[in-house]
Amino acid sequence: MLDRLASTLRGIGSRVIDRIWRLGFAARFFVYSLAYSGESFRRFHLVIKEIYFTGVLSLIIILVSALFVGMVLGLQGYNTLQKYGSSEAVGVLVALSLVRELGPVVTALLFAGRAGTAITAEIGLMKATEQLSAMEMMAVNPIARVVAPRFWAGVISMPFLAALFSMMGVFGGYLVAVPMIGIDDGAFWSQMQANVDFHEDIVNGVIKSCVFGVACTIIALFEGYDAPPTAEGVSRATTRTVVNSSLAVLGLDFVLTSFMIG
Amino acid sequence: MSDNIVEINNLSFSYNSRLLHKGINMRFPRGKVVAIMGGSGSGKTTLLRLIGGQLKPSIGEVRVDGKVVHEQDADGIYQMRRKMGMLFQFGALFTYLSVFDNVAFPMREHTDLPESIIRDLVLLKLNAVGLRGARDLMPAELSGGMARRVALARTVALDPAIIMYDEPFAGLDPISMGVILNLIRRLNDALGATSIVVTHDVHETFAMVDYIYFVSAGVVVAEGTPAELRESQMPFVHQFVHGEVDGPVPFHYNAPDFRQDLLHA
Numbered sequence: 001m002l003d004r005l006a007s008t009l010r011g012i013g014s015r016v017i018d019r020i021w022r023l024g025f026a027a028r029f030f031v032y033s034l035a036y037s038g039e040s041f042r043r044f045h046l047v048i049k050e051i052y053f054t055g056v057l058s059l060i061i062i063l064v065s066a067l068f069v070g071m072v073l074g075l076q077g078y079n080t081l082q083k084y085g086s087s088e089a090v091g092v093l094v095a096l097s098l099v100r101e102l103g104p105v106v107t108a109l110l111f112a113g114r115a116g117t118a119i120t121a122e123i124g125l126m127k128a129t130e131q132l133s134a135m136e137m138m139a140v141n142p143i144a145r146v147v148a149p150r151f152w153a154g155v156i157s158m159p160f161l162a163a164l165f166s167m168m169g170v171f172g173g174y175l176v177a178v179p180m181i182g183i184d185d186g187a188f189w190s191q192m193q194a195n196v197d198f199h200e201d202i203v204n205g206v207i208k209s210c211v212f213g214v215a216c217t218i219i220a221l222f223e224g225y226d227a228p229p230t231a232e233g234v235s236r237a238t239t240r241t242v243v244n245s246s247l248a249v250l251g252l253d254f255v256l257t258s259f260m261i262g
Numbered sequence: 263m264s265d266n267i268v269e270i271n272n273l274s275f276s277y278n279s280r281l282l283h284k285g286i287n288m289r290f291p292r293g294k295v296v297a298i299m300g301g302s303g304s305g306k307t308t309l310l311r312l313i314g315g316q317l318k319p320s321i322g323e324v325r326v327d328g329k330v331v332h333e334q335d336a337d338g339i340y341q342m343r344r345k346m347g348m349l350f351q352f353g354a355l356f357t358y359l360s361v362f363d364n365v366a367f368p369m370r371e372h373t374d375l376p377e378s379i380i381r382d383l384v385l386l387k388l389n390a391v392g393l394r395g396a397r398d399l400m401p402a403e404l405s406g407g408m409a410r411r412v413a414l415a416r417t418v419a420l421d422p423a424i425i426m427y428d429e430p431f432a433g434l435d436p437i438s439m440g441v442i443l444n445l446i447r448r449l450n451d452a453l454g455a456t457s458i459v460v461t462h463d464v465h466e467t468f469a470m471v472d473y474i475y476f477v478s479a480g481v482v483v484a485e486g487t488p489a490e491l492r493e494s495q496m497p498f499v500h501q502f503v504h505g506e507v508d509g510p511v512p513f514h515y516n517a518p519d520f521r522q523d524l525l526h527a
Contacts (some may be wrong), residue, residue: 129352129357130352131355134350138343139340139343140367
């Protein structure tokens with residue numbers, strides 16, 4: 001009985017130590033990625049290539065999702081607002097929801113699913129097929145050559161993707177509210193213009209998406225770099241990327257929003 | 263300048279509290295092709311990683327060109343690696359780059375040569391391995407033997423002084439094996455390099471190398487020229503060279519008595 005208890009406690013202790021060790025390793029990985037970023041900026045074409053893979057290739061899913069999210073917001077917003085006789089405010093509702101919250105958050109979640117998993121799988125497979133070791137043996141630092149350009153590509157892409165998401169979402173809301181439902185388009189746009197503040201809403205949204213960009217990209221890179229070099233290891237790492245990124249984005253969103261509103 | 267470009271002195275190495283090597287001593291003379299042979303899991307590849315500075319010995323040292331590898335800082339190790347080339351077991355080609363770009367990779371990373379000169383050098387290296395015509399293919403379009411040859415061209419891209427081969431014959435058909443075998447010797451002699459070949463393919467190795475170390479259970483059990491080892495009466499060497507099923511390396515993994523095992527089911 002006592003033995004079983006001791007072994008359970010040992011098991012829990014070892015798991016906790018393992019998690020803390022991994023967190024420490026992730027923190028060191030993050031610091032190294034920043035420290036070895038010089039080459040990424042000296043050879044910026046490496047970053048641009050990765051922006052194409054992480055940012056440009058994510059555009060379709062981001063824009064299509066944004067269109068539907070905006071259309072749903074328009075429908076739901078109109079449905080509620082018309083009860084209070086202020087259906088023209090639907091433009092404000094759509095724009096504020098998107099710029100403040102849905103733009104950065106949904107973009108980050110989609111980014112984790114589309115680009116994050118691709119980054120993890122790519123780095124994990126590069127490790128499994130000894131490509132990273134080969135690079136090290138060629139006296140090329142894989143953090144500087146492989147990790148840092150992808151990191152900066154993710155960080156740069158995310159705010160642009162979020163901005164495009166919000167733009168497309170507003171357009172989706174417009175499609176539903178003005179041509180479909182028949183709300184006056186002057187009222188739709190003018191109320192939006194009057195009530196969306198550049199600093200309070202847009203800048204804060206951009207700050208959020210930058211933070212999410214750092215979180216999602218570093219999680220994806222770390223999971224790939226730390227993946228056991230087997231098929232199962234890479235598949236688990238890919239799953240962890242989506243789960244950890246989503247939790248990190250939602251948790252960070254609460255923290256950032258409380259700072260911005262408070 | 264020492265005659266040996268790589269020296270391993272009294273090296274012990276543990277991994278996950280398992281002692282993998284116990285007091286290994288090896289010498290790799292300049293200009294020679296030396297093989298490290300032993301069964302699967304005997305830590306041969308680990309020795310290459312210790313020479314390349316990817317792992318640190320628990321006791322003892324590896325000297326490359328007179329310098330102790332594990333005493334170097336990160337920059338020192340990278341400087342040292344510029345003199346080395348390593349061919350990985352399955353080539354480890356960068357899958358997102360073409361054959362040409364794979365071979366050009368080390369040149370673009372470490373030199374400021376103009377693209378026109380890089381092109382000429384890459385074509386020279388690819389020509390040496392017979393794959394100049396495959397420059398535009400992607401690694402996924404290559405056979406195992408071709409991938410190994412492209413990786414070999416990349417390994418010697420910057421004319422290294424030490425070339426390390428990790429199981430260069432694994433999984434190759436006899437023709438590809440013969441080609442790689444020939445290339446290892448030819449490139450070594452043409453570049454005036456020193457080659458370290460980790461392998462367990464007896465006949466191919468004995469036909470090509472100058473000296474052989476046999477590693478088993480973490481120690482060097484035998485060493486000598488191919489002719490000496492072929493005549494060796496040491497039980498391990500005899501079993502290994504002649505591919506005998508049972509001997510000092512037992513056929514059965516440690517298990518209780520078979521009769522007892524069956525009766526107590």
